[in-house]
Amino acid sequence: MxxxxxxxxxxxxxxxxxxxxxxxxxxxxxxxxxxxxxxxxxxxxxxxxxxxxxxxxxxxxxxxxxxxxxxxxxxxxxxxxxxxxxxxxxxxxxxxxxxxxxxxxxxxxxxxxxxxxxxxxxxxxxxxxxxxxxxxxxxxxxxxxxxxxxxxxxxxxxxxxxxxxxxxxxxxxxxxxxxxxxxxxxxxxxxxxxxxxxxxxxxxxxxxxxxxxxxxxxxxxxxxxxxxxxxxxxxxxxxxxxxxxxxxxxxxxxxxxxxxxxxxxxxxxxDAEGAEHFITVDVEGARTFEDAEKIAHEVANDVLVKTAVTGNDPNWGRIVSACGRTGCIESEAEVSLAINNHAVFKKGKPVNFDENVVSKAMKTGEVILDITLNQGNGRWRIWTCDLTSEYVRLNSEYTT
CATH class of the missing domain: 3.60.70.12 (L-amino peptidase D-ALA esterase/amidase)
Structure with missing residues (x-):
């Protein structure tokens, strides 16, 4: 406050x-x-x-x-x-x-x-x-x-x-x-x-x-x-x-x-309802700014991404998948991803990383998802939060 x-x-x-x-x-x-x-x-x-x-x-x-x-x-x-x-x-x-x-x-x-x-x-x-x-x-x-x-x-x-x-x-x-x-x-x-x-x-x-x-x-x-x-x-x-x-x-x-x-x-x-994590989604290297914005929004609003963050789970597959369904990439080979500066996926292939180390970094409550494409100069940033059971409780009881 x-x-x-x-x-x-x-x-x-x-x-x-x-x-x-x-x-x-x-x-x-x-x-x-x-x-x-x-x-x-x-x-x-x-x-x-x-x-x-x-x-x-x-x-x-x-x-x-x-x-x-x-x-x-x-x-x-x-x-x-x-x-x-x-x-x-x-x-x-x-x-x-x-x-x-x-x-x-x-x-x-x-x-x-x-x-x-x-x-x-x-x-x-x-x-x-x-x-x-x-x-x-x-x-x-x-x-x-x-x-x-x-x-x-x-x-x-x-x-x-x-x-x-x-x-x-x-x-x-x-x-x-x-x-x-x-x-x-x-x-x-x-x-x-x-x-x-x-x-x-x-x-x-x-x-x-x-x-x-x-x-x-x-x-x-x-x-x-x-x-x-x-x-x-x-x-x-x-x-x-x-x-x-x-x-x-x-x-x-x-x-x-x-x-x-x-x-x-x-x-x-x-102050988001029930939130435990502040998430920054950074997209760089998209073909256009519009594409970068679309990808950032798709990742930020994905329920599976949000719940993974709630559990401090560096589940990169959910993030890469969210990028793919936007129609803004041709294949996963165009995507690289880092979570809190730890590379987890690079140009279409998983990177060997210590899940416990990345999970510990996520437990700080500050999570940065860096999505890098190799298409152009488009970039966008969006701020979001995780999705917890408390959010579900608050919104299931809002009028009753």
């Missing part, structure tokens, strides 16, 4: 997180707001699942935007597959928050996460908005409370704050995310909020965020299930008065946002 002394809010932002009664546990926060005291440039990246929640549809209509003031998030109910009533409820949530800040409803974005197909208790949410605003603040504790209110099966809030020194001055960048399962590229049942006091143009925000997401949240997978709710939103209010007019500053800020999102993505994998 992050140390609260290591995170902070950018200038002009306040947050809050309270319990409004969606979750049965009275001590569990389930309603959050991220608020800027001035208008923000905002951008968003959303799930590619055609079955998407009402909040995704409403927020997608409102970004990119130049006058966004707040994001309201509830957990415990995804407001997905709830029809026209779900859309009306999502709009009601934003209108109620907008009323508190004397702004148009369109200036508020909305996210929901939790159980699918259950009507949202929107009246309960709206009744607790005054309490939500009474708890607004700018301390690390206020930020932590908001992050906790986004959580479903997460075991800790995921928060990162950084200062970024640019030629024009120093800006602050803070990100919050939730997610522990139903995680897959493009994206997953995850939510992310990135806040900054940098001055952005709408075009800069719209370019920056997808690049960061593609190299971070789109490179993680727990079980390959793309969800209905996943959303990453960026808000920048410009209160630092530091812009990105210089190309070097723009590149530096892009790198900072990408690194922040990558670190949050790693937190999601390390």
């Amino acid at each position: 992050p140390n609260s002394s290591t995170y902070f809010l950018p200038q002009g932002f306040r947050t809050a997180g309270i319990h409004c009664g969606i979750k049965s546990n009275q001590s569990a926060r389930d309603l959050a707001v991220f608020l800027s005291e001035s208008d923000c440039i905002a951008a968003g990246v959303f799930t590619t699942n055609k079955v998407c929640g009402a909040p995704v549809q409403i927020s997608r209509e409102r970004v990119p935007g130049e006058n966004v003031r707040a994001i309201v998030i509830n957990s415990g109910n995804s407001n997905a597959c709830t029809g026209e009533q779900g859309l009306a409820d999502a709009r009601t949530m934003t209108a109620r928050i907008a009323e508190e800040i004397n702004s148009p409803a369109e200036s508020v974005l909305v996210c929901s996460t939790g159980v699918i197909g259950v009507p949202l208790p929107v009246e309960r949410i709206c009744d607790h908005v005054p309490e939500l605003f009474e708890n607004l603040g700018e301390t690390p504790e206020h930020l932590q409370h908001a992050a906790q209110a986004m959580m479903t099966t997460d075991t800790f809030p995921k928060i990162i704050s950084r200062y970024v020194n640019l030629d024009g001055g120093t800006i602050t960048l803070t990100g919050v995310a939730k997610g522990a399962a139903m995680i897959a590229p493009n994206m997953a049942t995850m939510l992310g909020v990135v806040m900054s006091d940098v001055k952005l143009t709408p075009a800069q925000a719209e370019d920056l965020l997808p690049i960061a997401v593609n190299q971070s949240f789109n490179c993680i997978s727990v079980e390959g299930h793309t969800s209905t709710s996943d959303t990453v939103l960026l808000m920048a209010n410009g209160q630092s008065n530091v812009g990105l007019d210089d190309k070097g500053d723009l590149a530096q800020f892009q790198a900072a946002v990408t690194t922040l999102c990558t670190d949050l993505a790693h937190m999601i994998i390390r």
Whole structure:
């Protein structure tokens, strides 16, 4: 769990997180707001699942935007597959928050996460908005409370704050995310909020965020299930008065946002339901980047590969087989594989290795699968986790 002394809010932002009664546990926060005291440039990246929640549809209509003031998030109910009533409820949530800040409803974005197909208790949410605003603040504790209110099966809030020194001055960048399962590229049942006091143009925000997401949240997978709710939103209010007019500053800020999102993505994998191993799948030497990505995803999402890692079993056959069924290789002769820097398969042939040594290396909980092909320059990296009996238990009991 992050140390609260290591995170902070950018200038002009306040947050809050309270319990409004969606979750049965009275001590569990389930309603959050991220608020800027001035208008923000905002951008968003959303799930590619055609079955998407009402909040995704409403927020997608409102970004990119130049006058966004707040994001309201509830957990415990995804407001997905709830029809026209779900859309009306999502709009009601934003209108109620907008009323508190004397702004148009369109200036508020909305996210929901939790159980699918259950009507949202929107009246309960709206009744607790005054309490939500009474708890607004700018301390690390206020930020932590908001992050906790986004959580479903997460075991800790995921928060990162950084200062970024640019030629024009120093800006602050803070990100919050939730997610522990139903995680897959493009994206997953995850939510992310990135806040900054940098001055952005709408075009800069719209370019920056997808690049960061593609190299971070789109490179993680727990079980390959793309969800209905996943959303990453960026808000920048410009209160630092530091812009990105210089190309070097723009590149530096892009790198900072990408690194922040990558670190949050790693937190999601390390908190994956029941996970005991953090797995990095590296593919190099494919014909194209698209082929490398396809192979990496196939290996990362393979149940037999995941369970072998759970047992610290260097079963290279499962990994090589997963590469073969992608259609991206002609034969196993094009494949070499190392597990935690121990060669186990080279150009189509097994390598003599000490299984006990490799197994011991896997028991550290950090597993690197290096897949090298001899086809071209395509490469891709994806982060995933193992699959344990605890994951099965948690997901077999999710709604019952």
